[in-house]
Amino acid sequence: MFQKVLIANRGEIALRVIRACKELGVRTLAVYSEADVDSLHVQLADEAICIGAAASLESYLRIDRIMSAAEIGDVDAIHPGYGFLAENPHFVEVCESCNIKFIGPSSGAMQSMGDKNAARAAARKAGVPVTPGSDGIIETEDEAMKIAKKLGYPVMIKAAAGGGGRGMRAAHNEPSLTSAFHSARHEAQKAFGNDQVYLEKLIVNPRHIEFQIMADSHGHVVHLGERDCSIQRRNQKVIEECPSAVMTASLRRKMGNAAVKLAKSVGYENAGTIEFLVDQDRHFYFMEMNTRIQVEHTVTEEVYGCDLVKEQIRIAAGQPLSQHIAHAEPRLHAIQCRINAEDPANNFQPTPGRIDFYYAPGGRGVRIDSHVYTGYTVPPYYDSLIAKIITIGSTRINAIDRMRRALDEYYITGIKTTVPFHAAMMRNGDFRDGNYDTGLIDRLISAGKLSLSTRPIRLHE
Amino acid sequence: MDPKDIKEIKSIIDLMKKHDLSVFEIEKEGFRLKLQRGASGPQATVSAPAVATGTAKAPSAGAEPPPAAKAIESVPMKEIVSPMVGTFYRAASPDTPPFVEVGKPVTEDTVVCIIEAMKVMNEIKAETSGVIAEVLADNGKPVQFGQALFRVR
Numbered sequence: 193m194f195q196k197v198l199i200a201n202r203g204e205i206a207l208r209v210i211r212a213c214k215e216l217g218v219r220t221l222a223v224y225s226e227a228d229v230d231s232l233h234v235q236l237a238d239e240a241i242c243i244g245a246a247a248s249l250e251s252y253l254r255i256d257r258i259m260s261a262a263e264i265g266d267v268d269a270i271h272p273g274y275g276f277l278a279e280n281p282h283f284v285e286v287c288e289s290c291n292i293k294f295i296g297p298s299s300g301a302m303q304s305m306g307d308k309n310a311a312r313a314a315a316r317k318a319g320v321p322v323t324p325g326s327d328g329i330i331e332t333e334d335e336a337m338k339i340a341k342k343l344g345y346p347v348m349i350k351a352a353a354g355g356g357g358r359g360m361r362a363a364h365n366e367p368s369l370t371s372a373f374h375s376a377r378h379e380a381q382k383a384f385g386n387d388q389v390y391l392e393k394l395i396v397n398p399r400h401i402e403f404q405i406m407a408d409s410h411g412h413v414v415h416l417g418e419r420d421c422s423i424q425r426r427n428q429k430v431i432e433e434c435p436s437a438v439m440t441a442s443l444r445r446k447m448g449n450a451a452v453k454l455a456k457s458v459g460y461e462n463a464g465t466i467e468f469l470v471d472q473d474r475h476f477y478f479m480e481m482n483t484r485i486q487v488e489h490t491v492t493e494e495v496y497g498c499d500l501v502k503e504q505i506r507i508a509a510g511q512p513l514s515q516h517i518a519h520a521e522p523r524l525h526a527i528q529c530r531i532n533a534e535d536p537a538n539n540f541q542p543t544p545g546r547i548d549f550y551y552a553p554g555g556r557g558v559r560i561d562s563h564v565y566t567g568y569t570v571p572p573y574y575d576s577l578i579a580k581i582i583t584i585g586s587t588r589i590n591a592i593d594r595m596r597r598a599l600d601e602y603y604i605t606g607i608k609t610t611v612p613f614h615a616a617m618m619r620n621g622d623f624r625d626g627n628y629d630t631g632l633i634d635r636l637i638s639a640g641k642l643s644l645s646t647r648p649i650r651l652h653e
Numbered sequence: 654m655d656p657k658d659i660k661e662i663k664s665i666i667d668l669m670k671k672h673d674l675s676v677f678e679i680e681k682e683g684f685r686l687k688l689q690r691g692a693s694g695p696q697a698t699v700s701a702p703a704v705a706t707g708t709a710k711a712p713s714a715g716a717e718p719p720p721a722a723k724a725i726e727s728v729p730m731k732e733i734v735s736p737m738v739g740t741f742y743r744a745a746s747p748d749t750p751p752f753v754e755v756g757k758p759v760t761e762d763t764v765v766c767i768i769e770a771m772k773v774m775n776e777i778k779a780e781t782s783g784v785i786a787e788v789l790a791d792n793g794k795p796v797q798f799g800q801a802l803f804r805v806r
Contacts (some may be wrong), residue, residue: 260738
């Protein structure tokens with residue numbers, strides 16, 4: 193087992209990794225920007241080193257400073273969390289050349305699956321169904337036009353270097369294809385520094401179902417079931433569940449096997465997630481692979497009874513897959529709501545600032561993963577996630593009602609948060625019926641169908 | 654008065670300025686200190702409390718403020734901070750003299766120290782001009798981004 197791990201991240205995931213390390217008896221070194229001096233993960237880590245100014249480009253993305261800190265701190269391994277450098281193959285190579293273990297896949301495996309277009313090719317090769325689309329990068333608008341015509345509209349133009357729902361443009365008919373093609377390339381260039389795009393058939397109102405895989409360094413790969421992440425706002429996940437309300441035992445077996453096969457074919461190691469789109473006839477198509485731990489790993493943990501981050505560290509240290517993970521069986525139902533520092537009544541505008549009072553719900557079956565506290569100032573430089581609330585229940589409806597109960601106790605003042613939005617979702621008929629797709633939220637919002645009532649609570653003032 | 658006390662008085666003066674306090678008084682371990690901000694800046698009065706039966710001698714009331722304290726409160730200080738993460742070295746090698754000592758004048762291009770990061774020795778320039786007043790970082794010890802290395806008068 194490692195002596196010391198450097199956590200190359202911030203916020204709730206840095207805290208998550210530090211907790212796993214402490215339970216494993218591993219010392220922790222936090223790196224932080226000047227904006228995160230008072231962050232909880234910095235305070236809880238055994239050691240902490242400031243690596244730069246607030247902007248991510250000056251700190252959390254500075255490979256040179258992170259490696260300096262790793263050298264000074266004499267660490268054995270680095271956990272990249274999610275975002276930042278977590279899916280940067282060059283960073284993995286730097287770690288490899290410095291003899292510091294990167295807690296994740298090899299740079300080769302990351303490269304194969306990180307390029308979205310190459311990942312589709314790997315999936316096709318492994319016999320995994322992929323969304324019908326172009327065979328590779330599309331260079332010209334004429335090429336795009338030809339392929340789109342063959343596939344049939346609507347189509348989606350996607351960035352090869354993309355991810356996180358960005359660098360994508362839909363075209364519903366031929367006249368709109370050209371502008372969609374050029375905007376997608378433009379956004380891809382800006383967001384990822386790479387304007388290569390490919391084309392996919394746009395599956396209308398799909399469900400986004402992803403499979404968690406875990407692979408050790410001895411060739412053993414398993415899947416830990418699915419998560420349904422169809423509740424999205426502008427292609428960003430907001431609510432995730434495990435298991436999926438539309439899953440059947442046989443579909444889970446087919447999709448799970450496809451996920452494991454694909455991971456094995458690229459020599460994948462450590463935690464990863466294979467994302468599929470499932471259409472209304474329950475056909476599934478490989479979409480992309482995330483070569484890191486994900487924000488929503490929590491719901492899998494609750495249902496499969498495991499600690500995925502500890503397992504990541506164990507695997508990186510060379511241990512074989514734990515028995516309880518290799519033979520995990522699902523039990524109960526879990527839901528996660530992502531609480532963001534955003535104002536749901538004001539187009540989800542980000543609301544950084546000081547949290548005057550923070551009270552998190554508790555009680556049976558409620559889990560909170562959060563780095564914030566009373567008096568903490570949410571900085572404006574990073575993503576707006578301030579907490580994840582996860583509830584479990586014996587049935588899906590019980591998990592939903594428990595989440596409704598817990599959200600009604602969640603008290604955060606000083607800034608606006610998305611708690612009222614989630615409270616409204618837990619009461620929404622379509623959501624409760626399990627009858628939804630990736631377009632639900634945007635439809636509800638544009639139809640003004642979400643009533644955001646603030647419940648008066650006399651906890652403070 | 655020993656250097657530790659002067660350091661303590663300096664930090665009290667900084668705190669007073671920061672929080673806009675006009676008077677600060679403390680009494681402990683046989684001495685009393687009162688700092689008062691007037692138009693010309695903080696003034697210090699130090700006296701030992703009169704001991705009724707003891708043989709300790711009290712300095713005369715209204716004693717001159719110690720020269721060091723006067724120097725601290727009247728001159729603004731600049732800091733040279735680390736632009737990177739690494740190990741701080743005062744000299745180019747173990748057997749050469751340090752780049753700077755207290756009292757050495759520096760200009761913007763004066764090399765004041767080396768910070769070693771990933772086996773690369775980076776020469777750090779003063780980027781300010783003045784005289785080195787204090788060395789804040791320890792030779793051979795790690796420094797982080799933004800850490801104060803020298804105080805410059």
